[in-house]
Amino acid sequence: MELRLVDQVAVITGGSRGIGKAIATAYAEAGAQVFITSRKADACEAAAAEIGHGCGWEAGNAGDPADAERVLDTALERYGAVDILVNNAATNPYAGPVIDVDLARWDKTFQVNVTAPLVWTQLAWRKHMADHGGVIVNTSSVGAFNTSSIIGVYDITKSALVHLTKQLAAELGPGVRVNALCPAVVKTDFAKALWEGDGEERLSKLYPLGRLGTPEDIAGAALYLAADTGSWITGQTIVLDGGGEVAFGKLE
Ligand SMILES: NC(=O)c1ccc[n+]([C@@H]2O[C@H](COP(=O)([O-])OP(=O)(O)OC[C@H]3O[C@@H](n4cnc5c(N)ncnc54)[C@H](OP(=O)(O)O)[C@@H]3O)[C@@H](O)[C@H]2O)c1
Structure with a gap:
């Protein structure tokens, strides 16, 4: 059995940098026709050029259902299929106790982190996967299993995404x-507040594997799930935490 994605079309939200870009690169190198999307056209264009292998792109806000439909229609018109959908884009606009959050930021976090994966999956299902099959990979977080004094709202959305994954x-x-x-913790812009300064050294010592995650660490699991290697896996979450759970006694 091979970790190959030949003749597969893969659409990746939040594909212009970080984990999404690493997943797009891994999929392209495995033979997939990759199509990335994020809000900024210039970032998508630059990332697609770096990813190579004929990577396509279309800018759009993952949290806007009209953008989702336009992006998926573009991929379908260009390549005739959406075999793999990676719901990877996320947002974290609020830091602080959940009890104090304003509804505007609560709603925005849910819109991008939970509603968007549902909408993109609905569209991919209705336009292609219901008839042809497919694979959905959702990027959640270990935060899904924990409480936090700072990113509790984000963690609630990631927990909802785990349950949405099981339900779908x-x-x-x-x-x-x-x-x-x-x-x-993966060393990307998204998590910069956690690893900048002395954060990386401090956190790395806590992980049995002695370092933070890289986007490529996550891409390896995304490839395993999308390829035939994942053929009897559905409704599951794969935790990638450098051994954090066994060190902390909980997922952190
Ligand atoms: N880094 C970590 O430690 C960590 C840990 C656990 C889970 N995660 C999850 O991993 C995923 C990727 O995070 P990352 O660390 O790779 O972040 P990142 O490096 O900041 O990349 C985020 C990507 O998403 C795009 N994006 C953001 N908001 C978007 C929106 N509303 N619509 C469309 N695209 C959007 C960004 O491009 P534009 O700015 O052009 O839109 C970019 O391509 C997220 O789901 C995050 O929750 C990350």
């Missing part, structure tokens, strides 16, 4: 497999 896996089989990735 139950509904969309046998044709479509739906799984989630739950990384701990």
Whole structure:
């Protein structure tokens, strides 16, 4: 069995940098026709050029259903399929106790982190996967399993995404497999507040594997789930935490 994605079309939200770009690169190197999207056209264009392998792109806000439809229609018109969908874009506009959050930022966090993966999956299902099968990979977080005094709202959305993953896996089989990735701290812009300064050294010492995650660490699992290697896995979450759980006694 090979970790190959030949003749597969893969659409990746939040594909212009960080984990999404690493997943796009891994998929392209495995033979997939990759199509990335994020809000900024210039960032998508530059990332697609770096990814190579004929990577396509279309800018759009993952949290806007009209943008989702336009992006997926562009991919379908260009390549005739959406075999793999990676719901990877996320937002974290609020830091602080959940009890104090304003509803505007609560709603925005849910819109991008939970509603968008549902909408993109609905569209991919209705336009292609219901008839042809497919794979959905959702990027959640170890935060899904924890409380936090700072990113509690974000963690609630990631917990909802884990449950959405299970629910959709139950509904969309046998044709479509739906799984989630739950990384701990990965060295990207998104998590910069955690690793800048002395954060990286301090955190790295706590992980049995002695370092923070890289986007490529996460891409390896995303490839495993999308390829035939993941053929009997659905409704699952894969935790990628450098051993954090066994060190802390909980997912952190
Ligand atoms: N880094 C970590 O430690 C960590 C840990 C656990 C889980 N995660 C999850 O991993 C995923 C990727 O995070 P990352 O660390 O790779 O972040 P990143 O490096 O900041 O990349 C985020 C990507 O998403 C795009 N994006 C952001 N908001 C968007 C929106 N509303 N619509 C469309 N695209 C949007 C960004 O491009 P534009 O700015 O051009 O839109 C960019 O391509 C997220 O789901 C995050 O929650 C990250």
